[in-house]
Amino acid sequence: MIAMDEPGVKWLTGIMAVPDEKGKEKLVARYDRRKGLAERYEHGLMVYNDEKEVFEKAAALKKDAALFPDGVPTKVKVGEENYYYFPAPFTVPLVRVKATLNNVLNPESYEGFVDGSWKAGARPKRPKSQIDFETGEAIEASGTVSWNAYRKRWIMIAWRVVDSTYYFEADTPVGPWVYGRRIVKYDHYTFYNVAHHPFFDQEDGRVIYFEGTYTREFSDAPVATPRYNYNQLMYRLDLANARLVLPVAVYQVKGRYLLRDEMEREKLWDKVEPIPFFAFDRAREGLIAVYAGDAETSLQLKPDKLDARPIFYAVPMSDTSNSPSLMNFPAERPIVRVYRNTLKELALDAAARPAGQ
Numbered sequence: 001m002i003a004m005d006e007p008g009v010k011w012l013t014g015i016m017a018v019p020d021e022k023g024k025e026k027l028v029a030r031y032d033r034r035k036g037l038a039e040r041y042e043h044g045l046m047v048y049n050d051e052k053e054v055f056e057k058a059a060a061l062k063k064d065a066a067l068f069p070d071g072v073p074t075k076v077k078v079g080e081e082n083y084y085y086f087p088a089p090f091t092v093p094l095v096r097v098k099a100t101l102n103n104v105l106n107p108e109s110y111e112g113f114v115d116g117s118w119k120a121g122a123r124p125k126r127p128k129s130q131i132d133f134e135t136g137e138a139i140e141a142s143g144t145v146s147w148n149a150y151r152k153r154w155i156m157i158a159w160r161v162v163d164s165t166y167y168f169e170a171d172t173p174v175g176p177w178v179y180g181r182r183i184v185k186y187d188h189y190t191f192y193n194v195a196h197h198p199f200f201d202q203e204d205g206r207v208i209y210f211e212g213t214y215t216r217e218f219s220d221a222p223v224a225t226p227r228y229n230y231n232q233l234m235y236r237l238d239l240a241n242a243r244l245v246l247p248v249a250v251y252q253v254k255g256r257y258l259l260r261d262e263m264e265r266e267k268l269w270d271k272v273e274p275i276p277f278f279a280f281d282r283a284r285e286g287l288i289a290v291y292a293g294d295a296e297t298s299l300q301l302k303p304d305k306l307d308a309r310p311i312f313y314a315v316p317m318s319d320t321s322n323s324p325s326l327m328n329f330p331a332e333r334p335i336v337r338v339y340r341n342t343l344k345e346l347a348l349d350a351a352a353r354p355a356g357q
Contacts, residue, residue, distance in 0.1 A: 003054045008033045008041050014069025016084050020101040028104050030069045059105045066123040067095050067110035072144045075355035085173050091142040093173045094124035113174050129342045133179045136324040141166045144196045147354035150205035157196040157210045162218045165194050171260040175347030179247045190218045208237050247278035247339040269350035278339040279312040287313040
């Protein structure tokens, strides 16, 4: 598959289908040639030769290159341009490039998301905002990101080295990625390189499928699982499951509290103030509805009108959970408990749209 005779292990990653200058589709990937799992000999970009049925070198990358394709990319539309966004190596999609052959083969065409905007050649900072929803523990997990029509949000199936898989949601491809639910856990065994495959989605994205590599490697398992070791396992996940109701960002705009749908409908993304907290966008057992209040209170637990819709759902004050992520809100006269915003910087890319929309 790779036309490369030099010694070392070789991997392909960041695989993209892009048009050349004549509109013909080409398959491009980054290769990584290493001495085992540690020292890198070289890396660069390859293009698939359809006639020879092999990837051939097309461009070299500096060993210390700030930006390059890595992981499983997500195709995104910004204005009239198609882009590929890459979740690795910065945990979430903070690297992108225009989806044309000329651009993906040009290292200077790659952009990093830094200080709230895309900048050519800029190296992003790895975010430290992810939280295990159940435990309140800070985690670091990376995987695949895609738009989900059922949730009307971007979702990420991410793996934490090397035994746990998480489900996250965010309002834009770059974030805010904060609260995730662990959905797979192996004791004394490894499950890694997890990937969601959107083309298997069912019921408009309500049911999704993801797979990963199941192996004894990198674990302390005394015995390998017969017939399954170093194999791919696929999982089915129903996003309607109540356990996947996670806190989402609540935005503040001129005293109003809004969720993604309202922000999008009223085109208010450029007026966002810091995200004050996270709460829930749908009901489930143990939550209460929160409504817009009058000019003095801004939030209240009873609707002014029979047809009033809740802004969000939150944890009641009577709840005795001692999660470090919970806080009383509003601080002066609290009426509910909400989830803390762990983001150090506001991470939003509201111009990004799912490819094909």
